[in-house]
Amino acid sequence: EPEVTQTPSHQVTQMGQEVILRCVPISNHLYFYWYRQILGQKVEFLVSFYNNEISEKSEIFDDQFSVERPDGSNFTLKIRSTKLEDSAMYFCASSEALTGMKEGYTFGSGTRLTVV
Amino acid sequence: SQQGEEDPQALSIQEGENATMNCSYKTSINNLQWYRQNSGRGLVHLILIRSNEREKHSGRLRVTLDTSKKSSSLLITASRAADTASYFCATAGYNQGGKLIFGQGTELSVKP
Numbered sequence: 001e002p003e004v005t006q007t008p009s010h011q012v013t014q015m016g017q018e019v020i021l022r023c024v025p026i027s028n029h030l031y032f033y034w035y036r037q038i039l040g041q042k043v044e045f046l047v048s049f050y051n052n053e054i055s056e057k058s059e060i061f062d063d064q065f066s067v068e069r070p071d072g073s074n075f076t077l078k079i080r081s082t083k084l085e086d087s088a089m090y091f092c093a094s095s096e097a098l099t100g101m102k103e104g105y106t107f108g109s110g111t112r113l114t115v116v
Numbered sequence: 117s118q119q120g121e122e123d124p125q126a127l128s129i130q131e132g133e134n135a136t137m138n139c140s141y142k143t144s145i146n147n148l149q150w151y152r153q154n155s156g157r158g159l160v161h162l163i164l165i166r167s168n169e170r171e172k173h174s175g176r177l178r179v180t181l182d183t184s185k186k187s188s189s190l191l192i193t194a195s196r197a198a199d200t201a202s203y204f205c206a207t208a209g210y211n212q213g214g215k216l217i218f219g220q221g222t223e224l225s226v227k228p
Contacts, residue, residue: 031214043159043204043218056213091158099146099208104161105216107151 002026006092006108013082013115021077021111023092032075033093033105034067036060043091049075050098082115089113122205122219130227135192137222139205140185146208148181149216150190153202162190162203195226 005024013019025032034046048055049067064080075094079086089112093105122139129135139148147166151159165172165181165188172179178191192199202223206216 033214033216035216035218042220043206043216045215045217048213048215050213054213056215058215089156093159095214098214099212100149100161100164100214100216101147101166101208104149104151104164105159106161107159109158 002106004092004094004106004108006090006111008111009109010112011114013113015084015115016081019079019082019113021079021090021092021113023075023077023108024073025075025092025094026096026106027073029094029096029106031055031095031098032067032069033095034077035091035093035107036088037091037110038088046077046090079113082113084115087113087115122203122222124222125220126223126225128225128227129195131195131197133195133226135195135199135224135226137190137203137205137224139188139190139219141188141205141207141217141219142186143207143209145183146210148179148188149206149208150177150179150188151204151206151218153204153221155201159204192224195224197226197228200224200226 032049037043047057066078089110091110092108095105149164150162176193181188202221204221206218
């Protein structure tokens with residue numbers, strides 16, 4: 001069964017450093033998303049991406065965040081200057097149809113980001 | 117309460133029993149989805165119900181949707197120890213770029 005692959009699975013970084021989280025969505029999916037889950041809290045939407053541009057972003061997705069699809073397969077989330085409160089599990093997801101109308105969203109296993 | 121609130125927050129049952137989880141939401145939706153998350157792992161899509169549907173089945177899962185009450189329920193029949201996980205409802209609205217709004221989740225524990 002097709003999977004969304006995320007790397008790395010764990011990342012520890014110093015406060016103020018830049019991190020890039022990587023994702024390989026399912027090949028025939030057109031819509032891509034980043035979510036995050038702070039330990040013990042609900043899953044929060046960050047951004048959606050379609051046709052090489054951002055479709056929707058949340059208040060969390062401020063100027064320190066950016067997304068990119070640098071080639072035909074990867075989808076990246078960059079955090080420019082990490083803060084302690086950015087520590088969370090970051091999930092990438094993709095879907096064939098908008099709102100996941102066909103078969104929902106496929107999520108990756110996540111990258112656990114720890115900012116120290 | 118916030119969009120996508122589940123209750124109960126935690127549910128403990130014996131293997132073989134049925135588990136029912138409820139979800140309420142506030143705004144109009146395009147569809148509602150249920151996801152499962154094993155501890156520290158990714159989210160697995162279970163079932164999607166469209167706003168014009170009232171009930172849907174998939175294997176041991178049954179989901180209902182009442183748009184007049186803005187609520188949904190997920191029933192897992194004949195539960196197994198392997199069903200132990202957190203279950204989240206997530207709503208997709210209109211013209212929101214595919215954003216899903218998740219609830220806090222229900223932590224289900226199925227004892228052998």
